[in-house]
Amino acid sequence: MRLLILSIWVILGVVVQSTWLASLLPMQFTPDLVLIMTISYGLLRGPNQGLLFGMGAGFFVDLLSGNIIGIRALSKMIAGFCSGFMEKNIFKDNLLVPALAVFIGTIVCETFNLFMFTAFKMNIGIWFKLLEILPLACLNAIVAPVIYHFFLRIERFLAERAK
């Protein structure tokens, strides 16, 4: 059940990100919904689950994106795993925590992605891309509480159901 709901969420996140958000938002980049989901899931379920979620969602995005497969999966695994360490130390109803975690996570992940892609000889303007990271982190941080809130409700629904 959990796997099904999470899969649907990830698929919807990827589709919304690549269709609606891409056409509605005037910026050249869109919020990375999958990264936000990974960090949110890590915050709610711990490092192991965060890592697995990041791996699954990241590979899904990689497979859809083509080119080098695994870099985004690796960065999301790191994000999910690291955010999972905060699971026991946060008050889960506080929506500022995911916003802050996503802001930092986005900077780390995108920087990691940038260096990885550059290392694999992708033709990327490093400085231009670096300048994009901060606005993207802000955008992700704005969207994060909404997605985190949905994930929190799903978790509570699944917990209720398990009882």
Added chain:
Amino acid sequence: MFQLFMNRLILKIALILLITTWVIYATSHPRAQEGKIEYFLNTAMVPLESSFNYLGKMTGDTLRTITKLAQLKEENDRLQTQVSDLQAKQLGLNALQAENKRLRDALQFTADQPHEVISAGIIAVNPSNWNCSVIINKGRKDGIQKNMAVISPEGVVGRIGEVRAHSAEVIMITDPRQGNYIGGVVQRTRDMVFVVGGNHRGECTVQPAVDNYFKDLQKNDLVVTSETSEIFPRGLPIGRVVYFIQRVNNMVTKAYLKPVVDLGKLEIVYIIKSKKELPPETTFGGSENAPTNP
């Protein structure tokens, strides 16, 4: 070290990292074509992406339409204001044009007149419902005197009543006051008549001047001023017979006349300051302008 390998979590993570690194390495080289999983996932996602794209476009279009509607409303309001302004200006221009034409006609009429005439504008009407008179903006200072003939390009209007320094009263031919009559002649039969003001509002009574009845009066006969009129030059149209009363032997003793001048719409009138006697065949305003009896 052994314990580290025994930690299942670390082993799992290491395995995942290993696999991921291998995948990255394996896919980092240029490939002839994408893998089967990629192909399958991308193909499977197409319908979903298309649907979402369609919905997204619809949402975008709706938002754009709403924005456009707001802009259109604003533009419409602005254009409506412009139209109102232009209409107001147009009305002003129309009024100016009409006034210009009226003044040109007045000038032409004054120039064409064999008599010495003074043009005057109507500034007020008699407030009483019992009298038909108007006030003009010319008076004693302009050479206006009592009982001067007042005409318009269409025909007889009336005569001057009371005269003040800068204004004067024009008694219309339809005014029912005593003594308000004009000597006239039926243009077709040359019967001499008196046109007396009054009867139904806006009409005059026509009475035979010589006999007690009309020998041959017809509806729509034109009555013009005659030589018997003391103040009006002859030949000015007064009005047309609209109906008459027949007594015994079908004799018509009294008829009623509708003035040729629309007295309710007058703006400028002409006062004949001094009339000149014209040859008998000359008609009012020249032969072209004179209304003829059908």
